[in-house]
Amino acid sequence: MRAAVVVFPGSNCDRDVIHALRTTVSADTETLWYESSDLPKNIDLIVLPGGFSYGDYLRCGAMAARTPVMKAVRRFAEKGGLVLGICNGFQVLTESRLLPGAILANQSLTFICRSCTVRVERTDTPFTLGCRENQVLEMPIAHHEGLYFLPDEEISRLKKEKRVVFRYCGPDGELDDSHNPNGSLDNIAGIVNERGNVMGLMPHPERASEKILGSDDGALIWNSLHIWLEKGGR
Amino acid sequence: MTYTAEVLVYLKEGVLDTQGKAVKQSLQRLGFQDLEDVRVGKYIQLRINAENEEAARARAKEMCVELLVNELIEEFDIKVVD
Numbered sequence: 001m002r003a004a005v006v007v008f009p010g011s012n013c014d015r016d017v018i019h020a021l022r023t024t025v026s027a028d029t030e031t032l033w034y035e036s037s038d039l040p041k042n043i044d045l046i047v048l049p050g051g052f053s054y055g056d057y058l059r060c061g062a063m064a065a066r067t068p069v070m071k072a073v074r075r076f077a078e079k080g081g082l083v084l085g086i087c088n089g090f091q092v093l094t095e096s097r098l099l100p101g102a103i104l105a106n107q108s109l110t111f112i113c114r115s116c117t118v119r120v121e122r123t124d125t126p127f128t129l130g131c132r133e134n135q136v137l138e139m140p141i142a143h144h145e146g147l148y149f150l151p152d153e154e155i156s157r158l159k160k161e162k163r164v165v166f167r168y169c170g171p172d173g174e175l176d177d178s179h180n181p182n183g184s185l186d187n188i189a190g191i192v193n194e195r196g197n198v199m200g201l202m203p204h205p206e207r208a209s210e211k212i213l214g215s216d217d218g219a220l221i222w223n224s225l226h227i228w229l230e231k232g233g234r
Numbered sequence: 235m236t237y238t239a240e241v242l243v244y245l246k247e248g249v250l251d252t253q254g255k256a257v258k259q260s261l262q263r264l265g266f267q268d269l270e271d272v273r274v275g276k277y278i279q280l281r282i283n284a285e286n287e288e289a290a291r292a293r294a295k296e297m298c299v300e301l302l303v304n305e306l307i308e309e310f311d312i313k314v315v316d
Binding site: 058059062063066095101102104105106107109147149150151183 | 248249250252253256300301302304306307
């Protein structure tokens with residue numbers, strides 16, 4: 001696998017993502033500066049990492065979404081390239097309209113940094129095909145703006161189209177308000193685009209890719225991508 | 235001519251305004267029981283070189299649509315002064 005990890009001013013999870021990609025699936029990984037309008041040749045995956053791009057000024061991800069590199073990321077996604085946005089990267093994807101919705105301040109109005117559990121709602125995406133249906137994954141979240149929002153009509157369409165990939169849940173997969181850390185509509189923690197090649201999620205798989213970090217469930221995402229590409233992208 | 239555009243950005247009706255809610259609760263706790271509602275928004279001041287007020291307003295609107303406002307969740311008002 002050849003992957004590029006985008007670095008915006010204020011990104012801070014880029015090196016963790018590179019480490020996870022290299023150690024779990026031996027991916028050939030490089031960084032991609034936000035000012036570049038060309039992508040490296042023959043890449044399979046672009047990761048938009050977590051952090052505080054542009055200091056979270058104006059709206060989280062708003063300014064990063066309008067950088068030269070994002071034009072190239074959009075072209076890459078339109079051709080079917082795999083794009084993964086984690087935390088701030090998810091916010092960049094919604095702000096750039098590559099994914100629907102908006103991400104608002106947590107209901108508690110506090111920064112939440114802790115481990116949480118999410119349920120895998122789809123196992124037919126390139127990002128989750130190595131998971132079991134309804135498998136519960138433990139990964140940390142670390143955000144102040146993580147409440148996934150979409151207007152009523154659009155959220156029912158999103159659900160009908162099965163675009164929700166991860167939902168916050170209890171240890172046994174229970175979906176209820178007590179296991180919704182940030183007030184996201186319908187416990188949504190991660191979604192995909194219509195074509196299934198662009199995914200955004202708030203939890204950090206790169207911070208849970210080795211047992212020594214408390215959980216290696218996040219490695220399932222890197223492994224899924226690896227399997228998907230080995231099979232020729234099907 | 236340089237015009238000043240004052241842009242107010244606020245969350246649309248129906249979008250959960252957690253800040254507004256928290257501020258409202260604090261004010262009510264301070265005894266402002268007559269307080270009906272609070273919405274928290276943003277004020278952005280733009281200095282724009284333009285031929286006339288209308289042109290300045292049009293440019294400010296373009297800036298809102300392109301970056302300053304996320305129209306899925308926010309609304310805006312523009313006031314142009316000399």
